[in-house]
């Protein structure tokens with residue numbers, strides 16, 4: 001299978017099919033992406049590789065940029081750790097109550113010098129069992145999202161979560177991490193980001209976005225999509241969490257628009 005055919009297959013796995021035309025990507029604005037036409041209204045151009053769809057620097061500069069001032073702080077006890085020290089600290093961590101119900105910590109996985117960092121909210125049941133982020137159906141969808149971008153898990157990509165232990169409710173069902181849990185765990189992710197030094201960060205879902213950007217928890221994710229945010233000097237693109245997309249198929253098209261924005265931002269990032 002050629003790279004182009006593989007990319008089309010990934011898009012189809014995302015439920016998008018070959019829907020993107022070169023004209024839409026190169027000349028479109030962010031608002032146009034947000035209001036992308038229904039899939040059946042778009043003429044398929046399956047032979048255009050994603051890398052050819054990345055617009056110029058001028059096009060990226062046309063995007064509105066949300067001005068935020070994230071608190072880029074790293075807890076003193078971890079800010080000088082190397083990878084092994086950090087992994088050891090996480091595996092034995094009891095900084096919040098999530099340590100009581102975990103099977104194991106889920107540190108993160110991928111290329112430690114990756115230029116692409118994907119951040120989710122926390123381990124679910126499958127991740128807690130296997131010790132790796134984004135496994136199971138949501139992980140397969142994330143792999144397909146990366147594949148559609150010409151990326152691959154473990155190759156120039158790193159995947160991590162805001163919290164390293166599985167949050168559950170009283171019925172042992174997965175839930176988003178609470179603010180205090182996310183705050184307790186953030187120094188580990190901040191140190192991972194410092195060690196990786198990625199070119200760009202993709203925040204998967206509301207919890208990841210709000211924690212990375214230090215925004216009010218009441219901020220709706222719809223206000224965060226379609227713009228380039230900043231974590232320090234690094235661009236942050238916000239999109240939906242793959243688990244959400246599995247339940248809300250209609251938003252896959254919006255997610256692809258977000259990933260196109262990420263590819264354009266990556267091309268113009270330092």
Ligand code: SF4
Pocket residue numbers: 090093094095096097098099105163164165181184185
């Ligand atoms: S979620 Fe993070 S802070 Fe809480 S116990 Fe696990 S590793 Fe420690």
